[in-house]
Amino acid sequence: AGKTSGTSSQSGGKASGTIKIAVAGPMTGDNAEYGKGFVNAANMMVEQWNAKDGVLGKKIEVVPYDDKNSGEEAASIAQKIVSDKDIIGVIGHFASGVSMAAAPTYQENKVIEISPSASHPDYSGMGTYIFRNNTVINVEAAAGLDMAINDLGKKNIGIISIKTDWGTSTSAIVKKLVTEKASTGVKVVAHEEVMEGSDDYSPAITKLNAAGADVVICVGMYNLVAPVSKQYKQVNPNIAVVGFSNAYSQQLLDLGGKAVEGLRFPVIFFSGSENPKVKTYVDEYKKRFGSTPSALTSQAYDSVGILLEAIKTAGTTDRAKVRDAVAAIKYDGVTGNTVFNEKRDVQKSFVKVTVKDGKFVEIK
Amino acid sequence: MLKISNLNTFYGHIHALKGISMEIKKGEVVSLIGSNGAGKSSTLGSIAGLVRTQSGNVTFMDKDITNMSPHNIVKLGISLSPEGREVFPALTVQENLRLGAYTKKDKVKMSESFTRVYDLFPRLKERIKQTAGTLSGGEQQMLAIGRALMSEPQLLMLDEPSLGLAPNLVLMIFELIESINKQGTTILLIEQNANMALSVSHRAYVLETGNISMTGNAKELANDPRVKKAYLGIG
Amino acid sequence: MAYLKVNSITKQFGGLVAVDKVSFEVEKDEIVSIIGPNGAGKTTIFNMLTGVYGIDSGEITFDGTPIHNTMPQNIVDIGISRTFQNIRLFPNMRVIENVLVGTHIRTKYGFIDTLFRTPRYKREEAQKTLRAIEILNSIGLGNRINDYAQNLPYGEQRKVEIARAIATDAKIILLDEPAAGMNPQESEELLRFIRELRDKGYTIILIEHDMNVVMNISDRIYVIDHGKKIAEGLPADIAGNQQVIEAYLGGVKKDA
Amino acid sequence: MSGILTRNCVATVIIQQLFNGLALGMAYALIAVGYSLVFGILRLINFSHGAVYAFSAHIALLFVGLNFGIIPAIILSIVLTGILGVLIDKTALEPLRMNNSIPMASLITTIGMSNIIQNLLMIFFNTERKSFPAFFDFGMIKFGSVQVNSTQVVMFVVSLILLVFLTLIINKTKLGLAMRATEQNSKAASLMGINTNFVISATFFLGGASAAIAGVLISGYYQIVYPGMGFMVGLKAFAAAVLGGIGVLYGSVVGGLVVGVSESYAATFMGSSYRDSVAFIILILVLIIRPTGLFGKKDIKKV
Amino acid sequence: MDKNLEKGKSKNFILILESFIEKYKVPIAGVSALILLGLPFMGFSQYIMRIFIMIGIYSMLALGLNILTGYTGLVSLGHAGFYAIGAYTASLLSLKLGANFLVAAIGGAVLAAICGLLVSLPTLRLKGTYLSIVTLGFGEIVKMILINWDKVTNGTLGLKNIPRPSMFGLKLTLVNNGMYYLMLVLVALITLLCTLLIKSKIGRAFMSIKEDELAAIMMGIKTTRYKALAFVISAFITGITGAFYASMIGFIEPNSFTFDISTLIISIVIFGGMGTIRGMFLGSAILIAFPEVFRFLMDYRFVVYGLVLVLMMRFRPQGMLGWKSQMPYKLPKLVKESLKKNNKDNLKTQQI
């Protein structure tokens, strides 16, 4: 399993010979896998830079911070991060709500926050230093829906969404999009919200099935999509399932087994891609951490790259200048071309992916 | 049979037993008298393994039982009817008595013991299915004594057995002590009613704030002016 | 009419009639004892008097008003207070605090007085503390006020319980085997103390198995057996009553 | 939402959810029994029980991963989890008993233990959800329009057998009598010749083992294992135990079933986000009417 | 034997310590006040100041729970619920109605207190574990309501941009240490409230219920009323703390008020020393600072945290400062005076 191999330093205060990048996310607790993924990715990226003499002639250091995915801890950590003058920016935090709890502190202290995972529409609006390297929900929702309606040709849509800020917002958008297409005969036959961490989805499934859904849009991480597919296929083996990019991870296959065969979803990062850049990255990651990087991990990887590139462009560690450089960046990473719009959000193109014979394959 | 030497027992900072030594021979009835808080119950507790002792030792039939756990001590044949009755409140009278014979395997002997206890205390027989917690104070006391008898111990220790019993039952208890002693059970007795205790005992020890202040033949002690004044309420 | 009048009260537990149509009366400033064999129903009578058990039938009047439907927490207010057969102190509170809890219902200051430490609060706290000290002194625990109740020996704990009962300013005090666990000397002292109480104007009902205490102190005695009253009268009458001797006192005392 | 469903559908859903609820409820019952056993003997809420349950699933998974085969893995898990229960008692709780410390100290100790176990699981097994083999899936059984999952049937039956077995131990064996005596008054129990520490350890073993059986069954049912899996399940099972009258084993069974079924229905007819609190709402309603739970006995303490 | 001699000494040590504190209480109080007031000027980073504030917050929570659990003996496992109610109510009052902090906080505290009353009323017949599980359920139900009542609570999205308190035209923030001083004021007020309550017939009634409820009833104490009162006061304090927390952190969501928070509060109460006021401060200082100080342990942080709880209970089950006072009972001033006078009178009469 993946190991975090970051050298952590707790010393704050005076500026020294290194440039530090904080990686903040859940390192303990239920979502630790994501925070650890961030750290792994950051370390990989930073080592590449350090191998080429770092940035501005200084070595780069990754400092991991554990926020337990709690807003309160995140706010506390943010204080700690901003009091370290060597830290230019933060990659993190994980959940939108948590990122938003920390954002005001970063904004007040002019520290760049790039979240590889926050998707709440309001997140990047928290301040000029607050960036997101994750697609905003609307875009992704449209892509997912497109697969359900146009690629699969289904009309009776069922939605299962996870009851978190992200799940609630995403499912609301999907519903809105469906209503706009009502004239074509598409409709949402049922929408069920489920709690994170309850492993029994049969009540929701029973209802969707009874309502006659022929495709289920599953708004959740792999840990929702896999069990839902499994439990749904026991009731209705013909059900089609569409997911979102953050369901894209190796665990989905491990956990879902046969049940996730044929599952479709849009991603901005595809590990099976032929793109040589992606290939080397994926191979290297596998070699070091023993698993395939997930979409979110890869976005963290690119986020670090963006930040370092911006420092290099700015030619200084002055945070205001770096910020401007981030805002103006055009970065070609493993998750495609990254450009921040005026809302500090990214626009990326999607690749459609499905599961075939226990592997992710791109739908051409 | 039982030998205690130089026993020291503490409760936190309270030095309850300050190096007491005593001996009980097989077939004796020995009583332990002393005022409130003198350390009588602590002595029994130390013998039964309920209270840990800091130093000194206790031997029972030449076996060192100092700080052995209570359940092992019981198996050697020592049984205690403790201060405050300590019945099992939610269990029935029958179950309480059954537990008294927990260490015994022999079914026949056990039913004999039941018969004996019910003969002694017909009231318990009437209340056989009642939960012990709802018994009256005196009934609970009978149960505690009956329970201690169930294991047919070699050494029976009774901590204020007459507490809360009606006068007729008090008389009965003292008769009982004499009769089971005659059948060969050795008895160590604590009583507030020193008068009666001395009348059924062979020997006695007087405890004063953790020390043994006097010891001797029960009859002689009963006539000792100091004992008379302090514990018998005479003079 | 009698001060406390108990008229034909009954209490059943399942099939068992623990108290069976028992009647008795207590006059003001009297010491009345209830005696009887173990399990006769004496404690149950106390529990009925204090509202711990409801009564199945019959009635209890105190100073002319019926009290048998009173909740236990209101009994003290009416003027009846008790001690328990198995001591029930507040073990981790100091002796004086135990007694102060007894004064609770006679302390009238409220929440606001507490928060603002009004003169009323100060006055009452002082009064009640003095009262508590006075009671403890009179029962011989003057040197124990600072001790935690659980650290006291058995006999003294009993005294604290009595002190706490007195502190409620009750008119009738019910004592359930107060001399249990005391040696002859200590029960002698207790005897003296109970008499003093009576002389100060308390009415006392006593349950006790120590005949030395009972016969010396009681103005009158009721004898209960199997839930029924089997005798009543002056101590001398009871001591000679054949039925009582058989059911309760037992054969000739060995050490009389 | 139910407006969308036709009447026939509603009937199907009701029956379907009844089966789902019963299977789930039986599993709750098994975990609840663990709370009940320990509470029964120590009057202690063992907050580490949820973590113990999660531990059992990971151990089973570990041995499956090491190619022990599913059955030996399960047996090893049951034994090791039982031992973990004993260890918790021996290392943390027994010393407290020896010191006669306040009950709250034990409560905090179990909270601490829960922290330790759960975080160690996270360190050694990572937090992601892992797949557990569906080792007792024999396909669907159809009754008309209602489908019953064979796993559900297995879960129900196995749990039932186990619960009957435990009830027999407690009510019919000498160990059971010793357990009840120790619960009532451990000092007196030791004076009767009962090795109370052994009895308590045995109880913890039974509690751990039943948690392991629940852990394996539930993991096999959902085919998901992760360190945090015991938390909510643990709380709800605890609620189930209290609902039935904590300390009473058949009460735990009824409590577990009530919680399981009502949860399924609540999730169906009110929405999944209500499911976790239904257990508590029912619990509170029951306790208002019956302060010691459905089958709980009042504490007997004579005045 | 040595061990017990030591124990004897430690008992003496408590007496010595207590007499020392009693003797120098004015200078000690003065110095502590100075330190507390001066902390912001000692060059601590904002991060450290924030931890101080969190310690203050948890001290208040612990003081609140202590009334219920430490003094009255009712174990609540759902105080996160009251905390949440205080936080949400106050935030909503200030976000939607523009109420200022004081009004909002009192609003939050009052609603929490009302909920305290509502929880207590039907459950006062319950004993021990049964009561605890109901409070646990209450905490979960509050969370469920927060999640599902989207219209008001904004569901899982939580409430953002909760305004900071402003007083005398000054906006209190972390940077200007306004929040720190506001915390000090609140902690002082709540401590005072608890002390006043405990040293009165109300406090004695609470304690007697904890010690022996039936005996308390027989002393005429309306135990149901006092238990409800304990709930109300406890919930009030917790609610006000919630209001302060919300305005400090600026963002709340249902997940800020989980069962873990409830257990943390109760751990602090026991860790510090149940039924003492002093213990609450030390307890929260240690348990709040711990995870921060031991960040370097990374993954093992919470394993060690659990270990600390276990070991602590093993070696000091009564809590860090949970000793029983060895000093003589503090008699009211009036009593002391009158006792002195009596003594003199006695002497006089004797002389005559």
Ligand SMILES: Nc1ncnc2c1ncn2[C@@H]1O[C@H](COP(=O)(O)OP(=O)(O)OP(=O)(O)O)[C@@H](O)[C@H]1O
């Ligand atoms: N569990 C305990 N904790 C602390 N002190 C205790 C404990 N048990 C007894 N003591 C103290 O030890 C001393 C001896 O007590 P013990 O119970 O042995 O006396 P006793 O002679 O049996 O008195 P009594 O006649 O009251 O039963 C007393 O001072 C008592 O306060």
Ligand SMILES: Nc1ncnc2c1ncn2[C@@H]1O[C@H](COP(=O)(O)OP(=O)(O)OP(=O)(O)O)[C@@H](O)[C@H]1O
């Ligand atoms: N709650 C109860 N449930 C069932 N039986 C009870 C209950 N309370 C008391 N009893 C029974 O009622 C009878 C009377 O009990 P009570 O306690 O009044 O006796 P008592 O006269 O005080 O005896 P003692 O002198 O032994 O204290 C007893 O036989 C007892 O077993």
Ligand SMILES: [Mg+2]
């Ligand atoms: Mg004794």
Ligand SMILES: [Mg+2]
């Ligand atoms: Mg009685």
